[in-house]
Amino acid sequence: MLRVARVLAPNPGVRELEGTNTYVVGEAPAIVVDPGPDDEGHLEEVRGTAARVGAIVLTHDHPDHAPGAVRLAALTGATIHAFRPPTGGSRLRDGDAVSCDGVSLTAIATPGHTPDHVAFWNETVRALFTGDAVLGRGTSVIDPPEGDLVAYLRSLNRMKELDPRTIYPGHGPIVFDPARKLDEYIEHRAMREREILAALADGARSVEELVQTIYSEYPADVHELAARSVTAHLLKLHAEGRVERTKRGDEATYRSIQPRACARCGRPVRGKGPLCTKCSVEALQESG
Ligand SMILES: [Zn+2]
Numbered sequence: 001m002l003r004v005a006r007v008l009a010p011n012p013g014v015r016e017l018e019g020t021n022t023y024v025v026g027e028a029p030a031i032v033v034d035p036g037p038d039d040e041g042h043l044e045e046v047r048g049t050a051a052r053v054g055a056i057v058l059t060h061d062h063p064d065h066a067p068g069a070v071r072l073a074a075l076t077g078a079t080i081h082a083f084r085p086p087t088g089g090s091r092l093r094d095g096d097a098v099s100c101d102g103v104s105l106t107a108i109a110t111p112g113h114t115p116d117h118v119a120f121w122n123e124t125v126r127a128l129f130t131g132d133a134v135l136g137r138g139t140s141v142i143d144p145p146e147g148d149l150v151a152y153l154r155s156l157n158r159m160k161e162l163d164p165r166t167i168y169p170g171h172g173p174i175v176f177d178p179a180r181k182l183d184e185y186i187e188h189r190a191m192r193e194r195e196i197l198a199a200l201a202d203g204a205r206s207v208e209e210l211v212q213t214i215y216s217e218y219p220a221d222v223h224e225l226a227a228r229s230v231t232a233h234l235l236k237l238h239a240e241g242r243v244e245r246t247k248r249g250d251e252a253t254y255r256s257i258q259p260r261a262c263a264r265c266g267r268p269v270r271g272k273g274p275l276c277t278k279c280s281v282e283a284l285q286e287s288g
């Protein structure tokens, strides 16, 4: 058994859904996951729920998750653990464990939403605290350059490999069918990629034109967020050598290109060189 209590922060919004989920894990002393914004009333509720706070961990350094940590640490004397901790905090690395009275949370590097994003894993009950990498409802925001879709897809697969029984997301309801949720997340991004490539099949398009085509049934006020997501996909496809950046006047446009075949082995080449990664490495080794 692992005691996990959720305390909802009073910061609802488009990205925050009902607000940030702060989790109190274990009992006196407890580990607090993401204290949320620096809100006195919220932090009092967290303290009351925890009885005693032994450690504070942060999934990432965003204003809806991290700022409350400094005040909570000052009030309780607990140490803040994060990949990018505030002054005085402790810097976590992938695989590090934070333990309190028999409860242990292991840091799982899950970059993508941000470069410093980390999920926390309790092996005993197979619980995963996912911050903004997986939400209880809707999809995670991948907003370049902070957001990186290539890293994010890798992180989704890494979380899937853990095979969690429960996901405690940074926003929205607790997820009791994590395998399905993670498959949905992976498939959602694959579907967007197909839509973008299909829209580019008719010729070069700007980000705005792609958003108009793909998100035509969504209200205009989500189009800005959608444009960030489309940009994230285009950066991935560009890195893979599957789209090319072109120009139409001052406006950047993108068009799809056939990946070139490797000059040695014929497999598709990612990037600009004549050889695939494997053959490039071999060529380097041969030339000593
Ligand atoms: Zn965030």
Ligand SMILES: [Zn+2]
Residues within 6 Å of the ligand: 015, 016, 020, 062, 064, 065, 131, 132, 170, 171
């Ligand atoms: Zn968030």
